Amino acid sequence: MVMTMTMTALDEQAAVLALTKATHTQPWHHTAHVIAATGSALKLTNGDVAGLDETDQAHLADLRSRLNIEDLNQARDLITAMRAAGVHLITVLDDAYPGNMLWANNYPPFVWVRGRMVPEDYRAVAIVGEHDSEHAVTAARALADAGLTVIAPLRTDLDAAVHQAALEAGGRTLAVLAGGIAAPGTLGPYANVAQQIGQRGALVSPLWPDTTPTHHPTAQERVVTCGLAATVYVTDGGDGGPGQHCADMTLKTGKHVFVPQQLQQEHPWVARAGFRGGITVVQDTDELSKHAVNLVDMCSQTTMF
Structure with missing residues (x-):
């Protein structure tokens, strides 16, 4: 069933x-900040600068110099067409x-979503790994068994295995896509897993729907993977890899990162990233689940969704 929207929305x-x-x-995030600060994108398109500082006013002036009425019409048509295809937009x-x-x-x-995000998804842990699929799968099962939503990209065999394990354990997963949600190549060999995720969780993309996926993780992909989660578990990964990048990004937001003891022992980047705190080393996935549940429940007074 296609949901309707009010004209204002x-x-x-x-x-x-x-x-x-x-x-x-x-x-893009500068534009997101200006929109959020104003509380209305329509006001900005009309040149309303109330409450904006000089930097944001200059940014808005630049945006409006490039804006035309056809952009708004095309955007309405895109939203309507995507909703008819079962994808909804969240700004x-x-x-x-x-x-x-x-x-x-x-x-x-904004993000485009196929499936459904629910209020309980604020109790989420992102799993980021490179090679150790067995460990990542064990972690996904443990977190799902603990009632937590599992978040991961959907770019590699390890990512697909994480989602599959969480779903088989009866949990929910959110998959962050490497390309546009309607682009033919985005799902690659993981279309079957994606279908299950869409039924039991959601596929999420911060890109234009027709964006061709890249071969390597992008900053936007990492922002959403780490951003959707209350905390992040890095299963494995070397210096300069996706795990370290995600850990660094997560720590900068004030969120917590968990790592297995083996990763902490084998790779100095863990100590460098966590020298100011924010990283907890866990012995096994049971300890991970216990700490993760305590952490997200401690933060539950904040409305995350």
Whole structure:
């Protein structure tokens, strides 16, 4: 069933997309901040600068110089077409925007979602790994058994195994896509797993729907993977790899990172990343689950979704 939207909500979402499309000289997250600070993308398209400082006013002026009415019309058509295809848009102005993501300074202005995110998904742990699929799968099962939502990319065999393990344990997963949610090559060999995720969780992309996936993880992909989670578990990975990048990004937002003892012993980057605190070394996945549950429940007074 295709859900309907009020014209005002549709226009606001279209304005978010149009302003993002007009963002050339600054990262998208600068536009997201300005929209969130104003509380209305439509006001910004009309030149309302109330409450904005000089830097944000200059950014808005640049956006409006590139904006035209056709951008808004095309954005409305895109939202309507995607909803007809079973994909819905969540912008930084929507109540459904994941609150966990707002911890980061570089949160995206929107995400496209196939499936459903639920309020309980704020109790989520992202699993990031490179080679040790067996350990990642064990962690996914343990976290799902503990009632936590599991978050991971859907780029590699390890990622697909993480989602599959969590689903088989009766849990929910959110998969962060490497490309546009409607791009033919985004799911690659993982279309079957993606279908299960869409039924029991959600597929999430912060990119334009037709964006071709890249061969390597992007900053946007990492922002959303780490951003959707309340905490992150890095299973393995060497210096300069996806695990370290995700850990660094997570720590900068003030969130916690968990790592297995073996990773801490084998790779000096763990000590470097956590020299100011924020990283906990766990002996096994049972200890991980216990700590993760305690952490997310301690933060449960904050509305994350």
